[in-house]
Amino acid sequence: MLGAADAFRFEEHLAECARCRLMTAEFAGVAAVLERYARPTPPGVGPVAERE
Template identity: 55%
Template sequence: MQTTEPHVRVGAYALGVLGSADTFRFEEHLADCPGCRARAGEFAGVRDGLAVVGPPVAPGPGLAERLAAAVAAGRRRAGRRRLALAAAAVVLAVSGPAAVAGLSGGPAEGAGTQRWSGTDGASGVAAVVTAAGREWGTA
């Protein structure tokens, strides 16, 4: 760990993550710096709490590559999802008004129920909408 400011090494020293050469140099600094000694003492509770969990585990080989691949795959999936949603929106925006304009029958009323049906001649898609009055609104 190379830094020109030894005071920023306090946490790394207190947690025991400095290399042996950096630890030696920081201990020389610690002998002359009461502020760093006080801050190192403040880390004792953190160090003790982490000791309960166990020693730090070094990441295995290829971890960065696997994480980057996972992020890239997630971004590709999200991009495909956005593209599919945009295509669906375009289809609905274009065919929705066409389906409504091509309604073959108007509202068919009977016993408090209204029914609309329509067919798109180009694609052959048919739809039926039925609405019935209820006490709480429309079903």
């Protein structure tokens, strides 16, 4: 687990490291997708409902 100082350094590192920024962005994207699928399907919406 990251301490406050480590988290701060990581953010500082992210600011100047495109590679880590990309990885973080990809991870955030995956997390958002997982969260979307973890959410219960609202009533009246089929499981294969299309999204615009």
